[in-house]
Each structure stands twice: as C-alpha cells, then as structure tokens.
Amino acid sequence: MSLDRYPRGVLVPALTPFHADLSVDEDRLVAHCRWLLDEGANGLAVFGTTSEANSLSTGERMAALERLIEGGIPPGVLMPGTGCCALPDTVALTRHAAAHDCFGVLMLPPFYYKGVSDDGIFATIAEVIERVGNRRLRIYLYHIPALAGAGFSLPLIERLLTEYPGVVAGLKDSSGDWKNTQALLAAFPGFEVFPGSETYLLDGLRLGGAGCISATANVHVGAIRALVEAWETPAADAMQQQLTAVRAAIEKFPLVAANKAILAELRDASGWAVVRPPLRPLAAEARERLFAALDALRFPLHTPHSMA
Amino acid sequence: MSLDRYPRGVLVPALTPFHADLSVDEDRLVAHCRWLLDEGANGLAVFGTTSEANSLSTGERMAALERLIEGGIPPGVLMPGTGCCALPDTVALTRHAAAHDCFGVLMLPPFYYKGVSDDGIFATIAEVIERVGNRRLRIYLYHIPALAGAGFSLPLIERLLTEYPGVVAGLKDSSGDWKNTQALLAAFPGFEVFPGSETYLLDGLRLGGAGCISATANVHVGAIRALVEAWETPAADAMQQQLTAVRAAIEKFPLVAANKAILAELRDASGWAVVRPPLRPLAAEARERLFAALDALRFPLHTPHSMA
Numbered sequence: 001m002s003l004d005r006y007p008r009g010v011l012v013p014a015l016t017p018f019h020a021d022l023s024v025d026e027d028r029l030v031a032h033c034r035w036l037l038d039e040g041a042n043g044l045a046v047f048g049t050t051s052e053a054n055s056l057s058t059g060e061r062m063a064a065l066e067r068l069i070e071g072g073i074p075p076g077v078l079m080p081g082t083g084c085c086a087l088p089d090t091v092a093l094t095r096h097a098a099a100h101d102c103f104g105v106l107m108l109p110p111f112y113y114k115g116v117s118d119d120g121i122f123a124t125i126a127e128v129i130e131r132v133g134n135r136r137l138r139i140y141l142y143h144i145p146a147l148a149g150a151g152f153s154l155p156l157i158e159r160l161l162t163e164y165p166g167v168v169a170g171l172k173d174s175s176g177d178w179k180n181t182q183a184l185l186a187a188f189p190g191f192e193v194f195p196g197s198e199t200y201l202l203d204g205l206r207l208g209g210a211g212c213i214s215a216t217a218n219v220h221v222g223a224i225r226a227l228v229e230a231w232e233t234p235a236a237d238a239m240q241q242q243l244t245a246v247r248a249a250i251e252k253f254p255l256v257a258a259n260k261a262i263l264a265e266l267r268d269a270s271g272w273a274v275v276r277p278p279l280r281p282l283a284a285e286a287r288e289r290l291f292a293a294l295d296a297l298r299f300p301l302h303t304p305h306s307m308a
Numbered sequence: 309m310s311l312d313r314y315p316r317g318v319l320v321p322a323l324t325p326f327h328a329d330l331s332v333d334e335d336r337l338v339a340h341c342r343w344l345l346d347e348g349a350n351g352l353a354v355f356g357t358t359s360e361a362n363s364l365s366t367g368e369r370m371a372a373l374e375r376l377i378e379g380g381i382p383p384g385v386l387m388p389g390t391g392c393c394a395l396p397d398t399v400a401l402t403r404h405a406a407a408h409d410c411f412g413v414l415m416l417p418p419f420y421y422k423g424v425s426d427d428g429i430f431a432t433i434a435e436v437i438e439r440v441g442n443r444r445l446r447i448y449l450y451h452i453p454a455l456a457g458a459g460f461s462l463p464l465i466e467r468l469l470t471e472y473p474g475v476v477a478g479l480k481d482s483s484g485d486w487k488n489t490q491a492l493l494a495a496f497p498g499f500e501v502f503p504g505s506e507t508y509l510l511d512g513l514r515l516g517g518a519g520c521i522s523a524t525a526n527v528h529v530g531a532i533r534a535l536v537e538a539w540e541t542p543a544a545d546a547m548q549q550q551l552t553a554v555r556a557a558i559e560k561f562p563l564v565a566a567n568k569a570i571l572a573e574l575r576d577a578s579g580w581a582v583v584r585p586p587l588r589p590l591a592a593e594a595r596e597r598l599f600a601a602l603d604a605l606r607f608p609l610h611t612p613h614s615m616a
Contacts, residue, residue: 120585147422276395279428
C-alpha cells in the first residue's frame with residue numbers, strides 16, 4: 001500500500017497506564033508509545049476508547065499529550081481522541097492537538113444524549129471546526145455506536161465531506177459491522193476508512209481501506225504491521241487468519257483489562273494491570289484462561305521484551 | 309408529607325438557558341431558578357439531563373453554580389448533578405458542590421463504557437466519596453439507564469448503603485419503570501427515592517417516596533407542588549390525572565427542546581429556545597402540535613407571567 005504523508009497502516013489506540021493512586025503514569029505512557037513505534041506502529045491514536053480517555057479529564061489529556069511530544073513522540077504520528085460530550089471540551093482538546101501539530105484528531109460524537117439527529121451531530125462537528133479555525137485540522141470521525149449511542153451515517157458523512165472537504169479526512173469504523181465498512185469504502189473513495197479491528201485489515205486493504213486502528217495492536221503491533229507490508233503477497237491470508245484468531249481470543253474478555261493484563265505479563269510489571277473505575281482489572285481466573293488461549297495460538301506471551 | 313430538613317417534594321432539574329453564541333446565560337438561569345422557587349419548587353436539581361449538563365464543561369458548571377448562589381439561590385435547596393465519565397471531574401464537581409453547602413449532589417454513574425459491573429460502579433462512587441472526604445456530603449444516585457447505559461441495581465444500592473450510610477442518601481429513578489421504583493421503596497425504607505417523572509408522584513408518595521424530580525416541572529412546577537401539598541386529600545387523584553396528561557403531551561417531543569419551546573412562549577423570549585448541539589430546537593411544526601395539545605389540556609400557555 002502507498003503510505004502518503006499521513007500515517008496509514010496500523011494505528012494504535014495506546015493504553016493509558018496508571019499509578020496505583022490512579023493518576024496517569026506519564027513515564028510509562030511515553031515508553032509504551034515509543035515501544036509501539038519501534039515495533040512497527042504507523043501511528044498512535046492516543047486517547048481513544050482503549051486508552052480509557054473518557055475516564056480522563058481534559059486537563060489530564062492535554063498534559064499527557066504534551067508529555068508525549070516532549071518525550072520525543074513525533075506529533076506527525078499522533079491522532080489523539082478529542083470528542084467529548086461537551087462542545088467546549090471538544091473544542092479545547094481539538095485546538096490543543098492542532099496547536100501541537102498532531103496530524104489529525106479522532107472525534108467521537110457527543111455521547112450522553114441518545115436518539116440525537118444527524119443534524120445535531122452535524123451541528124456539533126461544524127461548531128468544532130468553526131471554533132477551532134485551524135486550516136491544518138484533519139478530523140477522523142469515530143464511529144462506535146455501541147458505546148457512543150450515536151454514530152455517523154452515510155448521509156451525514158456525505159454532508160460533512162461536502163461542507164468541510166480536506167478537514168473531514170477519514171473515519172474509524174468500530175461498528176464491528178463489515179457491511180458498514182464496505183459501504184463506506186464504496187461510497188467515499190479517498191476517504192480514509194480504518195476498521196476498528198485487525199480482523200478486517202486485509203479485507204479493508206483490498207477495498208482501498210487505510211489500515212486499521214485496533215485495541216489489540218497494543219500487544220502485537222509487529223504482527224499487524226507485517227500484514228500491512230505483505231498484504232499483496234501470497235502469505236497475506238494466512239497472516240490474517242492468525243491475527244483474527246488472536247483478536248478473537250482476546251476480545252472474549254473486556255478489551256482494556258485484557259490488553260493491560262497481557263502487557264503486565266509481557267513487561268513483568270503488575271502496575272500495567274491498573275484500570276480506572278468503572279473498569280475493573282481482569283480476575284486471576286480470567287487472566288489464566290486468556291493466557292492459555294494465547295499460548296495455544298503461539299502468541300509470544302513469555303518472550304523477554306526490552307522495555308519495562 | 310413531612311418535609312424534614314432536606315428538600316422533598318418537587319425538585320426541578322432546571323433548564324440551562326444559552327445565549328445565541330451558545331454560552332451559558334447565567335442571568336437568565338438565576339432568574340429562572342428564582343421563579344421556580346417562587347412558584348413552589350421544593351428544591352433545584354440543577355445540572356441534570358434536562359439542564360444539558362453533559363453538554364457543559366466542568367468549568368461552566370462550577371461558574372454557574374457560584375453565580376446561582378451569589379444571585380441569592382440558597383445552597384440548601386440545591387442538588388447539582390456532578391456525575392461525569394471521568395473520576396477527576398466527578399470528584400472536582402462534587403467537592404465544589406459540597407464546599408458551597410449544597411444539600412446534596414445527584415450522581416450519574418460513568419456513562420461511556422458499557423457493560424460495566426456493579427463492582428466497577430461501586431468502585432467509582434467509593435473513590436469519589438473517599439476523595440471528596442466531606443462528612444456533610446449527601447449523594448443521590450442518578451438511575452437513568454436508557455441514557456447512561458449503566459445504572460444502580462438493588463444489590464449495588466444495598467452495598468453502597470451498607471458502606472456509606474448517611475452519605476448515600478437517595479436516588480432519582482428515571483428508569484421509567486414503576487416496578488423498579490416500587491422495588492426500591494420496598495427494599496430501602498428511609499432511602500429517599502424520587503421518581504424521575506411527576507407521572508409517578510402520587511403513587512410514589514403513597515408508598516413513602518420523597519416526591520419527584522421532573523424535567524417538565526420547569527414549566528408547571530406550581531401544579532406539581534399543589535399535589536405534593538394535597539396528596540392525602542380527596543382531590544389528589546384528579547390532580548394526578550391532569551399532571552399525567554400534561555406530561556404525556558410534552559414527552560411526545562424531545563424533552564429539553566420541548567420545555568425550552570414552552571418557556572420561550574411563556575416568557576415571549578425566543579432566546580429560551582436555544583439548545584446546545586447535539587440537541588436541536590423544536591421545529592415550528594412540532595411546536596405548533598405541542599402547543600395545541602397543551603391548549604387542549606387548558607395548560608396556561610398564554611397566561612402572562614411575571615418573569616422574563
């Protein structure tokens with residue numbers, strides 16, 4: 001696939017590590033993001049669902065983003081999540097990301113009120129774009145209706161693309177509905193569609209998709225990147241099969257807790273398992289079942305890794 | 309009913325008026341709250357769902373609360389909503405409300421992540437209580453599963469009452485499920501249960517309920533208060549019937565927009581109709597249907613009112 005000036009391929013919604021007192025462990029976050037890039041991540045969709053971003057205050061999110069950049073993570077690979085329930089929060093986070101030269105932002109629709117109209121979501125995105133007023137702003141729409149209770153329909157996307165060409169740049173499709181991803185790819189050529197799981201990576205790439213943004217990339221981004229590089233080779237289908245099996249094994253468990261449990265094991269660092277309420281860490285019994293399933297798939301759970 | 313030292317009866321989730329630029333119209337908010345108290349509100353559950361509180365930043369919510377108190381609204385009648393997705397935000401708002409001597413706070417569970425466990429919600433509320441560390445804190449749980457995607461089960465409430473007696477003081481039941489309200493009233497005598505609609509006011513009072521916290525109280529709090537006063541008289545059932553009919557007429561429409569449209573009409577102030585995205589104002593045609601339905605119920609839509 002052609003990697004143009006914006007990151008495509010595998011983008012990682014980096015997990016947010018916490019100290020025991022539940023404050024953000026910024027040092028460990030920087031180290032994790034650096035490791036993800038070293039292992040092959042094309043970009044980092046920090047502060048997404050998997051990052052527990054909606055459990056962070058806007059102040060914590062801005063501080064952590066600044067820390068990542070100070071820590072040497074290039075803003076040109078960063079696509080921070082900025083969509084909140086409250087318009088002023090979304091504006092503040094988006095303005096902050098654009099001011100720090102992040103290549104794009106991933107924008108949830110407001111997610112408290114249910115049954116909102118396409119017109120109401122359009123008005124939200126339009127207000128954000130007008131208020132941020134940064135011509136370099138690139139917005140990726142975050143379609144995850146099961147959590148947000150609101151999403152981006154095809155007519156709404158068309159309206160946004162017509163009104164804000166170049167600004168509304170793409171979409172993460174976490175609907176889990178491959179038919180929706182297909183419809184998006186067919187309807188909007190050039191619009192950067194990232195399925196929200198590596199399960200649809202190969203199918204997506206074959207239809208012109210931009211790659212994937214996947215929670216489980218936190219624990220095996222190298223294998224996903226390998227498929228991004230090899231998708232046109234005869235090995236691609238077997239590689240996809242293995243990725244799909246690993247994903248299926250992990251997503252039997254709550255995704256954030258499961259990913260953090262795996263990282264705690266990989267790093268031999270129990271602090272990685274800490275989640276913020278309302279999420280809970282994986283119970284010991286679930287962890288053992290998860291690890292057994294991964295071992296059966298020859299997932300390198302016990303290989304020594306360089307980073308702590 | 310006995311009104312003890314905490315407000316019971318009808319509590320109003322006061323609408324939040326906006327200027328044309330979508331900033332909070334604090335002057336109009338103060339005037340509205342004063343009018344609600346003059347008309348008979350027993351308390352004000354400001355910054356609830358009807359207040360579009362989840363479309364406000366924490367800074368806007370704290371500034372508006374301070375303005376209400378400076379404007380003469382007694383903190384002893386105030387039960388601000390403080391439950392956010394992010395623990396630090398919930399802690400900040402709750403601490404702020406307690407520091408300003410509000411009699412209680414109305415606490416949503418974190419509402420982004422779905423399928424969270426009772427244990428995760430318990431951990432959230434417990435963290436807030438421990439971090440706020442104010443012995444006068446009185447928390448009212450906000451059970452509105454259709455919007456929050458998470459709620460307070462009976463076993464969870466029991467656990468909270470056991471762990472934090474006196475702190476966890478009551479619950480607003482916006483499930484719309486009368487069987488749930490009945491179960492709460494039966495299970496926890498003395499726990500202050502407020503149905504989330506005046507439709508269940510009389511039934512609730514007869515079973516020991518604390519009153520109601522209702523969106524539509526924004527536009528006819530006097531009539532609801534009259535039933536609070538008269539619920540043991542022979543007139544009560546007819547009064548309830550009329551309240552129920554008015555509520556049914558209004559809730560055929562999106563509640564926030566409908567209430568704001570009615571206030572715009574009552575006050576002859578079109579600015580009242582402004583909502584923040586993702587909500588949208590009522591379309592002219594819907595407004596006419598709503599007003600016709602209210603006229604048919606002899607709802608005093610065109611009576612001159614004293615406040616602008």
